[in-house]
Amino acid sequence: MAKNSDNDAAxxxxxxxxxxxxxxxxQNKEPGRLKQIGQVFQMTRRHDPMVVWWMALxxxxxxxxxxxxxxxxxxxxxxxxxxxxxxxxxxxxxMSRRAEKAAFSQLxxxxxxxxxxxxxxxxxxxxxxxxxxxxxxxxxxxxxxGRAGVVLVSEGPKSRVRDLVISERKRVGxxxxxxxxHVINAGQDEDQVALEDVAKKMKKLPKSITxxxxxxxxxxxxxxxxxxxxxxxxxxxxxxxxxxxxxxx
Numbered sequence: 001m002a003k004n005s006d007n008d009a010a011x012x013x014x015x016x017x018x019x020x021x022x023x024x025x026x027q028n029k030e031p032g033r034l035k036q037i038g039q040v041f042q043m044t045r046r047h048d049p050m051v052v053w054w055m056a057l058x059x060x061x062x063x064x065x066x067x068x069x070x071x072x073x074x075x076x077x078x079x080x081x082x083x084x085x086x087x088x089x090x091x092x093x094x095m096s097r098r099a100e101k102a103a104f105s106q107l108x109x110x111x112x113x114x115x116x117x118x119x120x121x122x123x124x125x126x127x128x129x130x131x132x133x134x135x136x137x138x139x140x141x142x143x144x145x146g147r148a149g150v151v152l153v154s155e156g157p158k159s160r161v162r163d164l165v166i167s168e169r170k171r172v173g174x175x176x177x178x179x180x181x182h183v184i185n186a187g188q189d190e191d192q193v194a195l196e197d198v199a200k201k202m203k204k205l206p207k208s209i210t211x212x213x214x215x216x217x218x219x220x221x222x223x224x225x226x227x228x229x230x231x232x233x234x235x236x237x238x239x240x241x242x243x244x245x246x247x248x249x
Contacts, residue, residue, distance in 0.1 A: 037092075040099050047102035055094045059087035101196060113203060114155040114186045115142050117195040121202065124211075126218045131155075133164045141168050145218050148205035153198060158185050164188035175220050178210050 044051050066083025070076030118127055124146055131140040132152075134155055139156030140162050154161040169181055182205055185192045193201055209217065 062087040147207035
């Protein structure tokens with residue numbers, strides 16, 4: 001009996017080396033690159049039906065230019081071969097830009113949208129995922145720390161979040177008197193920064209501290225955020241995240 005069980009175990013281990021993976025494991029795998037592109041395209045097309053025409057226009061424009069150059073140099077075949085991959089790249093670029101706008105359009109009006117817009121920032125930034133200040137109207141102030149210093153990004157009407165921003169700026173200034181504090185008012189009004197432009201505006205801020213100082217600033221500010229009140233109900237920035245694949249294209 002013991003030999004039979006040992007043989008069964010050995011045969012199962014051998015089969016496990018060469019047999020196909022179970023369907024359950026395959027289903028848990030992340031979709032392939034082409035499938036991801038297809039998902040981004042479908043999402044973008046639902047919110048922006050014109051994306052197909054813009055992609056086609058960009059691709060055909062590149063091919064047309066390539067053919068004209070090819071005819072001028074009397075080698076249109078080579079130029080066609082060169083222009084086709086360039087046309088695909090142009091179409092993908094158009095799709096990525098439109099996908100970014102579509103992803104941000106889904107965030108407009110949702111509590112915590114600014115935190116989601118800031119989440120596309122990559123290396124060099126330390127983001128506070130939860131708002132550092134808020135009021136009963138669910139106006140929020142988010143914080144980021146980077147080479148530019150401390151950045152406070154407000155969410156809500158500018159007139160209503162003004163007191164929140166002033167109060168938070170004073171709190172940060174008391175702990176870090178020599179660190180620049182920038183304020184960005186995000187929203188859809190004329191004097192506010194659109195969600196899709198928040199990260200871009202933050203990247204354009206002038207660098208004034210070193211990478212080592214960024215870590216030191218974050219440690220000093222952790223004392224401010226550790227004792228704050230819990231986040232209000234209905235606001236969970238962790239659940240409001242734009243499609244990163246769409247952002248990267």
